[in-house]
Amino acid sequence: MKAPPWKVGELAKRTGMSVRALHHYDEIGLLQPALRTPTGHRLYDASDIQRLQQIQSLRLMGISLDEVKRLLDGAAVSPRQVIDMHLARVHEQITAHARLAERLTALALHLDAAAIGSVDDLCLIIEAMTTMEKYFTHDQLAVLRERQTSVGDTRIQAVQDEWAELIPAMQRAMDGAVDPASPDVVALARRWKALVDEFTGGDSGIGKAVMTMYEHEGAALKEKLGNVPTPAMFAYVGRAMKHL
């Protein structure tokens, strides 16, 4: 156990820092050794060592070198404030990362469900997720995910096929100006409602969100899904449903 002052390598070994880091601290004026040998070698004395321990303590709490310097040099900033502000920043980071993790987990689920290999498909799914997050609340998305896994792939495919048949049929009725109260249209509306209820799990908020989404994103969705309901069609179906 040699006594101080120590050379940079010795100090590094004893504190677990790298020599480069100590050089860096010297460069930025965070820890400048009290002495130098005539040949320019750094010599750290006891007070330098203590300061380094303080630096290490503060760094362990994730405080930036800049703030460490401000804390140790000028007492102008209160430690308490620094800690509080830093804690707030850390909490922000945590929530941001937590959201990201949630999205990534959901994405992984979709990847499993859809047996996707291509990057193009991956991006489409991300895009769809992003769009949906704009219209559905967090809870609603959780409900939809739960339903997705519970009903199973085959049923989902069947539902998609039925929509692919139902929407054009409804469109033809509208184009032909058929009375929404007519038995044929009401029958279509009944199937429509059944599909919607199955999708939403009876949550009317989800149904509304879907309509809002189609309203705002109609053009974009049409390109990707083929046939999609228009706002006019929602109104038409709504009238037909009054006669269920």
Place this chain on the structure above:
Amino acid sequence: MKAPPWKVGELAKRTGMSVRALHHYDEIGLLQPALRTPTGHRLYDASDIQRLQQIQSLRLMGISLDEVKRLLDGAAVSPRQVIDMHLARVHEQITAHARLAERLTALALHLDAAAIGSVDDLCLIIEAMTTMEKYFTHDQLAVLRERQTSVGDTRIQAVQDEWAELIPAMQRAMDGAVDPASPDVVALARRWKALVDEFTGGDSGIGKAVMTMYEHEGAALKEKLGNVPTPAMFAYVGRAMKHL
């Protein structure tokens, strides 16, 4: 709604990116516009725009530009792997930040309790916390924090004063080679046990951790706390306790 190809400013406005970011993507070969005007102005065509959308999607998931490039260019890496590995990284970050937040919160508590203003004291507390985390488990630390708040400052001070009296007394008994079974020493041991029990809340693991800590950190603690028990003293007290 002008049709593509678009100039960089136009693309930036429509996608919400900055012109500089698009320049950057060009520089690193992530998104190089299909065309340039004879004077060098970038012209992005439809496929460029689609690629940019994919880039934005992947970036929204927190994927680095480098990995985005690898994903979009060479299909050599599977999307699924990338997502999984990225998710793992994010989870690591979350746990690291969560630990940090926990430490900061505990630190804020100590600051409140000790009415600390100086940076020196702040660092001492951090150092103490760091040391204790090496010897106590997470649960044990939670117990100690809980006990700290429940017993109150005045009692803590009283306990410290009693230790300050008890330890030298025990040391004198040891120095005088007094039989640990003697009534005086047993009486001291009784007080000792009461203090320990109050501190540990009856958790024997905590008591052992304290002993291990004093054993390893004896010298460092002695400087800061004044008189501290030595391993020999623990043994002596242990023998005395057999006669309680």
Place this chain on the structure above:
DNA sequence: GTAAAGCCTCACGCTACGTGAGGATCAAGG
């Protein structure tokens, strides 16, 4: 005395751009 180890000072590299600097080009009006 010599070789190995340790020290010094540059200086580039990493992430994903922000922010000018200095100059060419484009679109619209006089």
Place this chain on the structure above:
DNA sequence: CCTTGATCCTCACGTAGCGTGAGGCTTTAC
């Protein structure tokens, strides 16, 4: 045709906290 303001171009530095050499002195140990 000329001007003017908006837009475009290409450098190039700055960010946080060092890692990792390069090239050249000093110290230490045999």
